[in-house]
Amino acid sequence: MAINGYLIYNITQKNQTIFKSQIKAYVDAFRLEHVKLKLIDNLHALSVIKKEKKVDFVLFWDKDIALVYQLLNLNIKVFNNVDALRLCDDKAYSYAQFNQYKIPTPKTIVLPLTFFEDLSKYFIEIKKLIKLNNIHYPLIVKERRNSLGLGVYLIHSDIELKKVLESKWQRELLIQEYINNEYGKDYRVYLVNHRPKAVVSRTNKKDFRSNVELGGVMKIIKKPDEALLRIAMRSSLALKLDFGAVDIVRDKNNKYLVLEVNSNARTATIDRISKKSLTREVAKYILNNL
Numbered sequence: 645m646a647i648n649g650y651l652i653y654n655i656t657q658k659n660q661t662i663f664k665s666q667i668k669a670y671v672d673a674f675r676l677e678h679v680k681l682k683l684i685d686n687l688h689a690l691s692v693i694k695k696e697k698k699v700d701f702v703l704f705w706d707k708d709i710a711l712v713y714q715l716l717n718l719n720i721k722v723f724n725n726v727d728a729l730r731l732c733d734d735k736a737y738s739y740a741q742f743n744q745y746k747i748p749t750p751k752t753i754v755l756p757l758t759f760f761e762d763l764s765k766y767f768i769e770i771k772k773l774i775k776l777n778n779i780h781y782p783l784i785v786k787e788r789r790n791s792l793g794l795g796v797y798l799i800h801s802d803i804e805l806k807k808v809l810e811s812k813w814q815r816e817l818l819i820q821e822y823i824n825n826e827y828g829k830d831y832r833v834y835l836v837n838h839r840p841k842a843v844v845s846r847t848n849k850k851d852f853r854s855n856v857e858l859g860g861v862m863k864i865i866k867k868p869d870e871a872l873l874r875i876a877m878r879s880s881l882a883l884k885l886d887f888g889a890v891d892i893v894r895d896k897n898n899k900y901l902v903l904e905v906n907s908n909a910r911t912a913t914i915d916r917i918s919k920k921s922l923t924r925e926v927a928k929y930i931l932n933n934l
Contacts, residue, residue: 647679651703652711655685662857662910663705669912669925670703673927685758685931693718700934705908707733707789716881723930724907727884731790732907737786738883745882748877748901750893751779751821754788763809763817770809771802774819782822789813791906792857798822822852825896828856830903831865833876834914834922836887836929840876841922842914843868856913864918874898883907886933 651670657663665682674681683843684692686708693699693715701721704712724732731737736754741747753773755763763770774783785808787795795815799805809817828848834841845867846854854860876890879902890911892900911922 647700647934648682648696648698649701649930650682650684650689651676651701651705652686652689653705654708655687658685666910666912667705669915669923670705670853670927673921673924676855676924677927677931679927679931680875690714693720701930703930704729707908709733721934723933724886724888725884728886728888728907729751731878731883731886732905733789734816735786735904736816739818739904740880742879742902743819745878747878748899749904750823750901751777752775752777753819755817755819757816758813761811764806766807767802767809768817769806775860779819779821782824784820785809786818786820787812788818789816791908792855798809798852807808823893823895823901824852825894828852828854828860829893830867831872831892831894831900832862832889832909833868833873833892834887834889834909834911835876835885836882836922836925837842838877838880839887840868840873842918842920843872844914844917860911860916868899870901879905887929928929 651667653667653734687704699720701723702715704722709730712722712729716724716726731741739752742749778798782798782800785797785799797808798929828851832846833843844862845865846860848854848860856862879890883905885907887906888907890905891903893903894900911926916924
């Protein structure tokens with residue numbers, strides 16, 4: 645009997661080139677495994693899938709965790725698994741897992757939810773907390789739920805910090821030590837089943853954020869440092885990934901620190917610059933774990 649699989653994507657990404665290319669890469673990869681991957685957006689997914697007699701799996705290319713739980717109620721297998729999606733989606737959840745598993749990160753403060761008041765009203769208390777954690781300017785403020793380098797702010801002063809707290813508090817924020825040893829550079833390790841499959845450096849000479857979407861240049865590292873691979877594997881295990889990517893920086897003492905883990909890392913980029921298909925490896929992993 646033919647395997648019936650869906651890829652669910654966010655409806656807002658329907659016409660965005662970077663997401664369309666990744667979706668096509670998955671369709672092509674599953675075709676090579678003799679599976680026709682059906683595409684559906686997150687707005688219509690539940691109503692469409694409920695009409696199916698049997699769905700073998702969903703490749704969830706979104707972060708709509710509530711929808712994942714509804715799919716699980718239908719006894720549908722979802723990749724990435726719901727724990728990985730939930731832990732990676734919120735950087736505060738990720739940070740808690742890093743702490744639990746003693747994975748080194750930049751110094752981090754998760755700011756509290758304030759519901760109806762902007763955080764700048766508690767600026768003095770927040771400043772004390774920053775001092776207590778030995779964090780200095782420049783520092784990073786991050787929106788807890790965002791990607792592609794968006795919602796990350798390099799802050800140089802009290803004035804800049806207060807402005808971000810006033811304007812972005814509803815996005816839920818954390819404050820992080822800025823690691824400036826290698827400006828605009830990080831290391832990304834792609835893993836499948838916690839095993840490193842590709843390692844790249846990402847460098848942006850014009851921005852402190854290394855993201856390719858913001859001008860960063862990606863380069864394959866053919867012989868990565870064993871310490872880099874170990875911390876990536878530990879991070880993948882801590883966040884319970886089926887597959888994904890770990891973003892890591894190196895401090896002035898050459899110590900690796902984990903920034904975040906991405907459960908929806910775009911494998912199509914690696915496929916273009918390497919001699920192997922990471923996308924197909926993900927497809928094979930899913931099919932082997934049904």
